[in-house]
Amino acid sequence: MDSALSTSAAASPMTAAGRLLAVLDAFSPGRRVLTLSEISRKAGLSLTTAHRLAGELVTWGALERDSDGRYRIGLHLLELAALAPRGLELRELAQPFLEDLFHSTRAHVHLAVRDGYEVVYVETLRARGAVSVLSRLGQRWPLHATGTGLALLAHADRDLQEKVLSSPLKRFTPKTVTDPRVLRRTLAEVRRTGIAVAEEQLTLDGVAIAAPIRGRGDEVVAAIGLVVHVDECEPRALVPVITACARGISRTLGAPSAKGTPGAIKGS
């Protein structure tokens, strides 16, 4: 399930499949509408090949063509993406808890999973008038600079942790932790407390607080996060609500550690 350390592990452009996928990869958050010549250039394909493959993707529904002849991502990809068990299926199970968290805190709410060395947001609820955030549904960020990323990294395999700790840690703000020794201590603290706090790591003014979500085998499968303005809120005040919410989602997923009835005391 882990991809390479790079952002996107493209299939070989030499195969027919690789050429088709390169057409899709020409699209990005900053390039949502492309002409045929832009697709051809970004994908490294001749105009003729790009035209033929884009045509097949339009027929299939992965691309749409507007009245100006430009291409954009189509709805059939959403239909397929909705089938991803770790994506929109997880989102659907978690949704009532995310709503509760959103309306009890009025902060930005994230649901994220780890994909290789990155965190991918599978749900984002945006609070109006709150601190600005970079994360968008479907987008990827490095694990070390986000609250949900830290919660996921702290509970990942030791091998994966070591690979992240030994790779260059990208700096986003003057406060981003880029020293592996500091990051190692942070991860131990996340495991000890069950909560990750990322203060101004990805954007100045933003504090992220996150908690892990566990699955049927009690393994960490996702993380839930809140982002608030650094001056607006003491992040520690949000620990009880985010813990309760993470437990609720874990219980829905069948996690054994989240199954105790609240208030029940086992044993004598």
Place this chain on the structure above:
Amino acid sequence: MDSALSTSAAASPMTAAGRLLAVLDAFSPGRRVLTLSEISRKAGLSLTTAHRLAGELVTWGALERDSDGRYRIGLHLLELAALAPRGLELRELAQPFLEDLFHSTRAHVHLAVRDGYEVVYVETLRARGAVSVLSRLGQRWPLHATGTGLALLAHADRDLQEKVLSSPLKRFTPKTVTDPRVLRRTLAEVRRTGIAVAEEQLTLDGVAIAAPIRGRGDEVVAAIGLVVHVDECEPRALVPVITACARGISRTLGAPSAKGTPGAIKGS
């Protein structure tokens, strides 16, 4: 942008691109996790070809392989689907209004667009303990049997309306309108009132109420819908809130007809 009247217009299975896309199309809401031989059978490909193509899709991130060797849809498709202007981008703009609608009504909330002869849900907010609904994010339903579908069909090109009216109208419940003359009157009523009501058309017990959302050119680009239990609520009582919400989203999209300041009277 319109696909054929069939549910999915597959690319030719004879081309290399068509074979790759057939592997993805082997997955469906009822078949989210597949073995290689299931993929091979559903896609009509040899085991060798299915293995090679599934491998390329795993490398690219469109598929993931679990520890049992079974395949499922991966997160890279969500990343791409998030770039669809009519999908998750629209959802992001509409989200605050959908939240308001959800919390003021406690009903199921849908945001949908038309894709060919079907309605596709690009956002679904589920109310706990409310009437059961079939619609899921990314799923497709016929236009004539859903509230959002009726709102979209009533404002579609006349040609498209005639094609739907002259095609067989699938029955989902004993109350589903399958007589094209009745459907024609319903569509005229939707245009006259600005509201679509679908009572027990897709499921018994469910009433859907929907309103169109307009874009920059004042054309209908999407629809917003609520689903409530038939005994729970007088659908007409929901008209003001859904109208206000549809206007808010239309204004955010730049629709000229939704730009007037509330209460302002132009001219003398």
